[in-house]
Amino acid sequence: MKRTHLLGFGASCLILLMTFGCASVTVTKTAKGYFSPTDPDEIEILVTVPNRNFIELATVTTKNWPTNDTAKMHNSLRAKCAPLGANAVILGSSGIDHNGYFWASGVAIRYKSQLTTREATKIEKKGKKSPINKERKLIGYRATSEYPSGKIITTPVYEANEP
Amino acid sequence: MSKKSILVVVIASYVFFAGCVSDEANRYYLKKRLPAKNINEVEVLQEEPQQPYIVVADFQARNATIKHMRKRAAEIGADAVIVVPVGGWYSRNEIWADKDRQSNSYHRLTGTAIQYKIK
Numbered sequence: 001m002k003r004t005h006l007l008g009f010g011a012s013c014l015i016l017l018m019t020f021g022c023a024s025v026t027v028t029k030t031a032k033g034y035f036s037p038t039d040p041d042e043i044e045i046l047v048t049v050p051n052r053n054f055i056e057l058a059t060v061t062t063k064n065w066p067t068n069d070t071a072k073m074h075n076s077l078r079a080k081c082a083p084l085g086a087n088a089v090i091l092g093s094s095g096i097d098h099n100g101y102f103w104a105s106g107v108a109i110r111y112k113s114q115l116t117t118r119e120a121t122k123i124e125k126k127g128k129k130s131p132i133n134k135e136r137k138l139i140g141y142r143a144t145s146e147y148p149s150g151k152i153i154t155t156p157v158y159e160a161n162e163p
Numbered sequence: 164m165s166k167k168s169i170l171v172v173v174i175a176s177y178v179f180f181a182g183c184v185s186d187e188a189n190r191y192y193l194k195k196r197l198p199a200k201n202i203n204e205v206e207v208l209q210e211e212p213q214q215p216y217i218v219v220a221d222f223q224a225r226n227a228t229i230k231h232m233r234k235r236a237a238e239i240g241a242d243a244v245i246v247v248p249v250g251g252w253y254s255r256n257e258i259w260a261d262k263d264r265q266s267n268s269y270h271r272l273t274g275t276a277i278q279y280k281i282k
Contacts, residue, residue, distance in 0.1 A: 021254055021255060021256065022252040022253060022254055022255060022265060023252070023253050023255055024250070024251070024252055024253065024270070025250050025251060025252075025253050025270075026250045026270050026271075027249040027250035027270070027271060028223070028271065029221070029223050029249065029271075029273045032190070032192065032218060032221060033218040033221065033275055034211055034218070034245045034247070034275040034277075036210065036211055037210075039261065040260040040261045040263075041260050041261050043260070058249070060250075062253070065255070066255070069255060072255060072257065072258075075257065075258075075259070075260040076253040076257075078260040079253060079257075079260060079261070079262075079263040079266075080249065080250055080251065080253065080263075082261075083247050083248070083249060084247065084249060084273075
């Protein structure tokens with residue numbers, strides 16, 4: 001195959017990727033050092049600044065989303081911020097681009113109380129209760145969604161503020 | 164210049180620039196500079212090491228390779244660099260937060276250069 005054909009094929013693939021199947025997430029790290037990855041399922045999407053202490057890890061922007069795919073857009077932020085060690089993403093701004101696609105940007109954060117597993121293990125080995133468990137006291141559970149089958153999903157509710 | 168030629172130039176430029184490291188922005192934290200090392204002496208890690216360390220520098224760049232991060236770490240005399248790819252494409256067909264079929268795509272590579280406290 002000629003080189004120009006290869007280039008054309010590559011460009012076509014890129015355009016197809018952007019047009020039909022994929023959104024993109026741009027992450028720019030702003031924090032110092034390394035943080036162990038977090039579970040994407042546990043990452044919070046916020047539009048207000050939490051009242052727990054946190055550090056900012058990175059600025060994030062996601063784009064190329066159909067306007068009715070907001071929840072999927074949130075999951076994209078969860079998936080792409082977890083490797084950085086984020087606990088939450090605070091959305092700062094959003095809008096619709098000239099092609100009619102939705103975009104949003106914000107900041108990925110990590111709570112200061114979030115200790116690494118290694119740090120927590122060290123504390124537990126010394127005979128003290130891990131601050132991870134100590135700090136976030138479980139208050140109870142609340143129903144967050146209900147499936148048509150009748151199954152109810154519950155979410156644990158913790159104390160809101162840091163001690 | 165014909166339309167076909169213009170198209171070829173545009174695509175070639177895109178491919179050329181896509182292959183280059185861009186937006187490289189690094190930070191160095193120690194007060195004094197460490198002697199440079201051979202690139203082969205620098206460990207490449209994908210997670211935090213077990214032994215204690217100090218953070219020497221942070222690197223990040225678009226279109227960078229692991230070799231590029233390792234080279235930067237060698238230049239500043241780090242013992243290892245923890246490499247984390249960030250950002251990238253995300254499939255709009257994905258339905259679970261913990262699944263990412265585009266996890267191999269990344270827009271930016273970040274590296275944390277470290278020095279072990281005990282050698």
